Amino acid sequence: MRKGSIGLKALLLATFALLTLSGCLGKPAEVVGTTLKTYEITDIVRPRYQRKRQRSFRVGIRDVANGRDLGRHFVSRRCYNWRKLEEGSRWTFPETTYRRENGNTYTRVDVTDLCKRLGG
DSSP: TTTTTTHHHHHHHHHHHHHHHHGGGSSOOEEEEEEEEEEEEEEOOOOEOOOOOOOOEEEEEEETTOOOOOEEEEEESSTTGGGGOOTOOEEEEEEEEEOTTTEEEEEOOOOHHHHHHHTT
């Protein structure tokens, strides 16, 4: 190995690190508002416990007010009371609307407290 190659590798690594982290330095999205909405559980993806990997507990939800299907959402990695949840049941979750720097808005539904509400 040549003497100058270590300095070049460090310079290339530092440049790569700066380029990858530069997207993280932007201003975070601001919260526009939060509302409580009622959602219907349309799909239950049960957790699978395997030796090395574990598939998380997810639910599919649909907005009751307008019928919009919002797809599957992560609930928890470990939820031992997931069997208590029934498809078609209705739950109230907070929906938060965010605005980015460029003016685009997006919404997120927080279903992560569902496991606690089921009892564990």
